[in-house]
Amino acid sequence: MVDIATRVWNHKWKIDPIVRSLIDTDFYKLLMCQSVFHNKPDARVTFSLINRSSEIRLADLIDEGELREHLDHIRSLSLTRGESTWLRGNTFYGKRQMFRSDFMEWFEGVRLPAYHLEKRDGQYELTFEGSWPEVMLWEIPALTVLMELRGRAVLDRMERFEIQVLYARAMTKLWEKLERLRALPDLRIADFGTRRRHSFLWQDWCVQAMIEGLGESFVGTSNCLIAMRREVEAIGTNAHELPMVYAALADTDEDLAQAPYQVLADWQEEHDGNLRIILPDTYGTEGFLERAPDWLAGWTGIRIDSGDPATGAETAIAWWKSRGEDPRKKLVIFSDGLDEDKILELHKQFSGRVRPSFGWGTLLTNDFRGLVPDDGLAPFSLVCKAVKANGRPTVKLSDNPNKSMGPPEEVERYKRVFRVGAQTPMEVVV
Amino acid sequence: MVDIATRVWNHKWKIDPIVRSLIDTDFYKLLMCQSVFHNKPDARVTFSLINRSSEIRLADLIDEGELREHLDHIRSLSLTRGESTWLRGNTFYGKRQMFRSDFMEWFEGVRLPAYHLEKRDGQYELTFEGSWPEVMLWEIPALTVLMELRGRAVLDRMERFEIQVLYARAMTKLWEKLERLRALPDLRIADFGTRRRHSFLWQDWCVQAMIEGLGESFVGTSNCLIAMRREVEAIGTNAHELPMVYAALADTDEDLAQAPYQVLADWQEEHDGNLRIILPDTYGTEGFLERAPDWLAGWTGIRIDSGDPATGAETAIAWWKSRGEDPRKKLVIFSDGLDEDKILELHKQFSGRVRPSFGWGTLLTNDFRGLVPDDGLAPFSLVCKAVKANGRPTVKLSDNPNKSMGPPEEVERYKRVFRVGAQTPMEVVV
Numbered sequence: 001m002v003d004i005a006t007r008v009w010n011h012k013w014k015i016d017p018i019v020r021s022l023i024d025t026d027f028y029k030l031l032m033c034q035s036v037f038h039n040k041p042d043a044r045v046t047f048s049l050i051n052r053s054s055e056i057r058l059a060d061l062i063d064e065g066e067l068r069e070h071l072d073h074i075r076s077l078s079l080t081r082g083e084s085t086w087l088r089g090n091t092f093y094g095k096r097q098m099f100r101s102d103f104m105e106w107f108e109g110v111r112l113p114a115y116h117l118e119k120r121d122g123q124y125e126l127t128f129e130g131s132w133p134e135v136m137l138w139e140i141p142a143l144t145v146l147m148e149l150r151g152r153a154v155l156d157r158m159e160r161f162e163i164q165v166l167y168a169r170a171m172t173k174l175w176e177k178l179e180r181l182r183a184l185p186d187l188r189i190a191d192f193g194t195r196r197r198h199s200f201l202w203q204d205w206c207v208q209a210m211i212e213g214l215g216e217s218f219v220g221t222s223n224c225l226i227a228m229r230r231e232v233e234a235i236g237t238n239a240h241e242l243p244m245v246y247a248a249l250a251d252t253d254e255d256l257a258q259a260p261y262q263v264l265a266d267w268q269e270e271h272d273g274n275l276r277i278i279l280p281d282t283y284g285t286e287g288f289l290e291r292a293p294d295w296l297a298g299w300t301g302i303r304i305d306s307g308d309p310a311t312g313a314e315t316a317i318a319w320w321k322s323r324g325e326d327p328r329k330k331l332v333i334f335s336d337g338l339d340e341d342k343i344l345e346l347h348k349q350f351s352g353r354v355r356p357s358f359g360w361g362t363l364l365t366n367d368f369r370g371l372v373p374d375d376g377l378a379p380f381s382l383v384c385k386a387v388k389a390n391g392r393p394t395v396k397l398s399d400n401p402n403k404s405m406g407p408p409e410e411v412e413r414y415k416r417v418f419r420v421g422a423q424t425p426m427e428v429v430v
Numbered sequence: 431m432v433d434i435a436t437r438v439w440n441h442k443w444k445i446d447p448i449v450r451s452l453i454d455t456d457f458y459k460l461l462m463c464q465s466v467f468h469n470k471p472d473a474r475v476t477f478s479l480i481n482r483s484s485e486i487r488l489a490d491l492i493d494e495g496e497l498r499e500h501l502d503h504i505r506s507l508s509l510t511r512g513e514s515t516w517l518r519g520n521t522f523y524g525k526r527q528m529f530r531s532d533f534m535e536w537f538e539g540v541r542l543p544a545y546h547l548e549k550r551d552g553q554y555e556l557t558f559e560g561s562w563p564e565v566m567l568w569e570i571p572a573l574t575v576l577m578e579l580r581g582r583a584v585l586d587r588m589e590r591f592e593i594q595v596l597y598a599r600a601m602t603k604l605w606e607k608l609e610r611l612r613a614l615p616d617l618r619i620a621d622f623g624t625r626r627r628h629s630f631l632w633q634d635w636c637v638q639a640m641i642e643g644l645g646e647s648f649v650g651t652s653n654c655l656i657a658m659r660r661e662v663e664a665i666g667t668n669a670h671e672l673p674m675v676y677a678a679l680a681d682t683d684e685d686l687a688q689a690p691y692q693v694l695a696d697w698q699e700e701h702d703g704n705l706r707i708i709l710p711d712t713y714g715t716e717g718f719l720e721r722a723p724d725w726l727a728g729w730t731g732i733r734i735d736s737g738d739p740a741t742g743a744e745t746a747i748a749w750w751k752s753r754g755e756d757p758r759k760k761l762v763i764f765s766d767g768l769d770e771d772k773i774l775e776l777h778k779q780f781s782g783r784v785r786p787s788f789g790w791g792t793l794l795t796n797d798f799r800g801l802v803p804d805d806g807l808a809p810f811s812l813v814c815k816a817v818k819a820n821g822r823p824t825v826k827l828s829d830n831p832n833k834s835m836g837p838p839e840e841v842e843r844y845k846r847v848f849r850v851g852a853q854t855p856m857e858v859v860v
Contacts, residue, residue: 001433001435001436001439002433003431003433003436005431006431009431160642161638161642165601168598168605169598171594171598172598175591175595175598209591212590212592
């Protein structure tokens with residue numbers, strides 16, 4: 001029997017919204033948002049979409065009117081009562097009331113600020129300007145809308161069974177990865193794939209498949225909405241955005257050199273346990289660790305997000321040893337361009353020496369490589385970054401020069417201040 | 431929104447019936463049924479289930495109570511008004527009113543006769559005795575119930591996503607076959623996979639996938655219910671059952687030798703065009719053609735259902751030439767153990783020399799080989815055959831001694847009467 005009311009209701013939607021909730025975002029955005037809300041509420045920041053895969057001409061693929069409809073829809077969203085209850089009442093990493101009342105009251109009233117959209121050379125220039133805690137909330141929805149609209153443009157040209165077989169192939173592909181991973185003892189793996197997912201429904205499928213396929217080895221998802229609905233742990237800590245904006249706000253080279261540590265000092269005041277994860281690579285991992293204050297060595301772990309991951313982990317192990325810490329007790333979260341081969345390799349190399357953990361992103365939630373002609377659904381490297389703070393450009397160096405950002409003269413200044421020498425370029429797949 | 435009424439209604443079913451319609455059967459059963467109804471209505475025939483794959487212990491896998499419930503449900507079915515309308519009003523092979531009024535009136539009132547079920551040595555002995563036109567209707571539902579219950583027994587032990595990925599794999603597997611086949615020019619291919627299908631829903635999916643994936647090359651399905659619902663041609667002609675029973679009813683060796691031709695003489699009175707398809711292998715193709723009356727050479731084509739298919743087709747080509755017929759105008763329907771490799775090979779070999787056509791069966795609708803551990807869903811060789819007629823055993827020789835049936839002394843007599851010499855045994859996969 002057809003549920004006539006449902007069918008009629010569904011036809012009333014003007015669009016099929018890609019983002020339907022303010023918490024369809026990464027958990028760490030909310031953690032960072034709270035930190036920013038307390039520490040830098042008045043900073044004016046600009047976020048900007050950057051398509052590193054310039055051969056994908058997004059403005060030719062995606063209709064501007066449709067994109068605006070989705071962005072406008074996101075601006076109409078506000079936190080629902082149930083979402084607020086979940087954020088206020090849930091246990092995150094075993095701790096209740098991670099989000100304080102003042103932040104929650106603000107967050108309940110927030111709407112996403114205006115966007116600025118233009119076409120240029122087959123690409124969209126999409127920027128968001130405003131107070132940091134508000135504007136930062138655009139990053140994930142902007143990315144997911146563009147990723148999914150690009151997918152829809154390709155799917156629009158396909159027939160019904162062709163589409164069904166496409167998803168059948170994608171499901172099989174993921175399941176075969178899970179079958180390989182489930183064999184690993186003591187695996188800890190989380191979904192970090194929100195930003196460049198194929199679609200919301202697909203990410204939700206991936207999470208459910210991991211719940212069944214990996215059992216205890218699946219530790220949670222970075223996506224708050226999916227974590228809430230599927231009753232799994234929301235996962236995440238902090239990102240490059242914090243040191244990048246803190247650094248841009250620094251008035252002198254001395255302040256600049258201290259900025260990344262100031263971020264973590266502020267963070268330490270709010271968080272303990274599993275949230276005390278160092279992200280060391282914004283301005284070069286080696287120098288960051290060398291000059292780090294001793295209290296940082298006592299943190300729970302580290303996240304390796306650029307450069308050769310094994311090298312990064314070895315650097316961290318040597319650093320902990322030099323500071324009198326036992327690396328075997330430390331969490332090492334690998335989160336850069338992972339796929340199951342890399343996970344298997346890193347797990348083998350570091351299991352027992354540290355507590356390895358994996359934040360599996362794009363190749364979990366968007367491995368549609370090879371599934372349609374001309375590889376039209378292969379993931380690509382789209383980011384949405386803080387590019388300015390209080391009028392000054394931001395800079396990111398990372399451990400891979402192909403991931404660096406910022407005006408050349410500023411990049412040079414940062415390299416000098418942070419004493420970064422030669423770096424090995426590595427291909428950025430996603 | 432949940433449709434509450436539908437959900438409550440669904441919970442009222444005592445079983446999830448595998449066969450829900452009397453026309454969920456092969457079209458040729460109905461054509462043959464009409465022929466039998468007119469020519470041999472009083473013959474008493476016994477059908478019996480035969481599991482050639484004795485290593486599959488069906489009685490251990492399938493609960494007897496459940497099997498009985500499904501068989502009882504089938505006995506409760508009768509032709510619906512819409513089914514009757516479709517059979518009466520449809521065009522089959524371009525001809526209307528293929529089913530005569532006297533047959534349709536009888537068919538509208540028919541219920542399937544009693545069955546006899548016993549367990550022996552891990553297998554079910556399932557037999558049906560009664561008047562030929564009634565009892566013959568059991569063949570297909572009996573097979574589909576046992577095939578699907580065996581599948582359900584395996585699926586019962588699987589988790590939700592495991593099941594979804596299983597079907598994803600099966601869909602991908604079929605689609606890849608269709609992608610290879612769609613490249614062939616002038617392909618004619620039909621679904622002949624009802625009897626040993628994985629399940630009804632899966633066969634229905636396969637047919638829909640072929641409609642989209644093969645376009646004009648897909649000529650129809652043998653399944654009447656699916657043909658009706660999906661608005662495609664119902665396909666089929668006649669089967670070994672006719673010559674086997676006619677032969678068993680023959681009182682003398684002379685009558686026996688004539689029985690296969692008598693079947694086709696009766697058939698010719700009722701049918702023309704695409705329904706005039708010779709099935710020559712019941713008692714050996716070579717002898718059958720050699721001694722065939724000239725009028726048979728004028729028929730539309732031949733179906734090759736055992737032995738080496740290329741040899742069978744070459745034999746037919748030589749025979750047509752010897753009788754002054756042009757083989758290029760003749761339909762050659764290959765229907766034995768086909769898969770896409772064999773189809774590609776035979777199409778290449780015979781395209782242009784005859785009009786090749788393919789009745790794709792078990793490896794279309796049940797290729798679950800390699801998809802679960804221990805290959806628990808691989809198809810197997812289950813048949814349901816007329817084993818007795820008016821108290822006498824039936825015999826089938828076919829062009830493959832591994833497919834022969836009947837008491838040894840009768841097999842010897844038939845070999846003598848039909849002058850069948852040495853035959854090449856071939857593995858029976860399905």
